[in-house]
């Protein structure tokens with residue numbers, strides 16, 4: 060087997076194409092046309108591949124234009140279903156019942172766990188019964204602050220079974236970040252672990268949780284998963300060990316699932332926008348389920364024998380959709396790894412692929428760059444011949460990283476799907492379907508079924524004329540013209556913000572916040588964020604969040620954050636800080652401020668570079684000129700553009716001279 064390379068395009072080989080589900084450009088085009096011209100019948104048919112307790116009476120109702128009132132979209136109204144049922148019960152009595160659903164590998168080699176679909180169903184039911192015993196009722200929110208332990212997907216499916224919206228907080232976030240998310244969602248229960256294990260170290264998540272809970276009166280119960288067995292604090296009456304609860308004699312092996320209306324909330328997931336604190340994206344039962352089911356099936360071209368590994372953390376949307384829900388909805392075996400791909404040796408990922416005979420590997424460009432740094436000899440030593448398909452997600456992939464992945468991991472035999480999407484979109488939006496058309500390095504290719512992208516001209520002044528299309532090759536703002544089932548419904552508790560963030564820039568369309576161009580063949584090339592969001596290793600942090608964290612420090616007068624290009628992480632955080640009068644700008648203070656941000660938000664938000672400035676560049680009306688700070692962070696100081704509106708030109712001189 061081998062790919063064919065022609066005119067810088069990469070064609071899947073014949074055997075791959077022959078066995079793939081969407082196996083020609085023509086087939087893709089025919090289905091695509093139908094999906095956008097008759098979205099209702101298209102999505103109704105997809106939904107019918109899953110189990111509904113009651114069929115929907117209306118497939119789609121929406122308004123995307125703020126000139127016509129409230130913005131909303133609703134899918135499968137009147138339909139009743141359950142995510143946990145479709146991931147588990149649906150497979151009982153089929154050939155999937157005794158197939159492996161979840162294979163978990165801990166960081167220490169001897170820690171492994173496997174569940175067939177039947178076993179996973181039982182485990183989830185038992186967990187659901189524990190939650191029920193705690194008195195939780197449909198609609199109550201549950202926060203999960205957990206690392207990559209197998210109990211995390213079990214807990215998610217247990218919440219989904221009972222109609223308890225889960226809000227997962229990535230285990231790398233600080234207690235402050237956790238506190239904010241619990242307070243906002245008013246969760247009644249928190250599920251966490253004693254300690255997490257990563258890179259040979261342990262992290263005391265329980266004490267972070269305890270710290271956060273000091274200011275979270277809504278939380279009545281805490282369920283603690285045992286990973287290391289070591290806890291530094293415990294609150295009697297509130298905290299319980301999962302092991303003790305789930306093994307109690309009154310916990311049964313089965314639990315009925317709630318019948319959820321299609322638009323009932325399945326989960327909330329917080330993500331950074333360009334302003335303020337992270338926003339809780341609300342995803343619903345019917346639409347999200349249908350969208351994730353189909354994207355997983357076709358983008359990864361799942362086969363009966365697929366053994367699929369998505370390297371993301373479940374704390375992010377990638378893990379929600381494509382470690383847990385997508386694979387299980389499709390009856391696929393999903394592999395979950397606790398640690399990092401570089402520990403204990405730089406070939407950990409390749410060794411696991413070899414050992415488990417993984418067929419599909421889905422990861423982020425940042426991981427590919429970090430792994431490629433270690434040299435080709437690491438993947439070369441391993442037998443990676445089980446791999447059939449590779450995927451990437453999270454940030455634009457530079458063609459060098461794409462080629463490295465293609466040659467050293469895929470051995471020139473595996474198509475690469477570069478999947479573009481967002482926390483808001485629920486599932487993959489623009490991506491190759493691997494058997495349908497040749498790929499180009501750096502391009503996410505064509506829209507998925509039902510998705511109508513438009514590259515809009517950002518320079519149009521007239522409001523009524525917004526949305527004019529850019530010509531091929533020209534970068535503009537990427538918008539989506541029509542609704543699709545996976546898009547979030549609202550920002551938890553703040554619908555107006557959801558409308559403003561996504562629907563006010565280009566009337567009638569969803570604004571993605573990304574720059575993009577399309578080439579003459581219709582291939583999309585994503586260019587990164589056009590707003591104040593920094594993408595660090597595929598994770599979103601807003602400049603506003605970093606700035607608010609910094610100004611909380613007693614010595615800081617003002618702060619501004621910008622993205623700095625980074626070879627491994629894609630971008631890193633560069634901050635400019637002005638200090639209060641009389642405070643000395645020392646190296647020790649620099650370190651203290653960086654630690655302060657880490658404490659407020661988490662390690663992923665810690666600035667790589669911090670520059671003290673006498674003042675920040677401002678316009679005469681007092682607005683910080685971010686454009687200039689961005690240029691300085693990018694080290695493009697000979698190209699600052701127009702600085703005529705600047706209040707004080709000396710400020711720029713100081714910023715350039717003292718560039719860190």
Ligand code: WT7
Pocket residue numbers: 330376377451452453454455456477478479480481482483503571572573585586587588594597598599
């Ligand atoms: C932002 C969304 C969705 C999963 C992980 C990130 C960037 C994502 C790609 C890609 C270029 C990409 C965009 C997007 N992004 N995938 N294949 N090519 N850029 O989810 O944290 O919501 O971030 O990630 O800028 O807006 P997220």
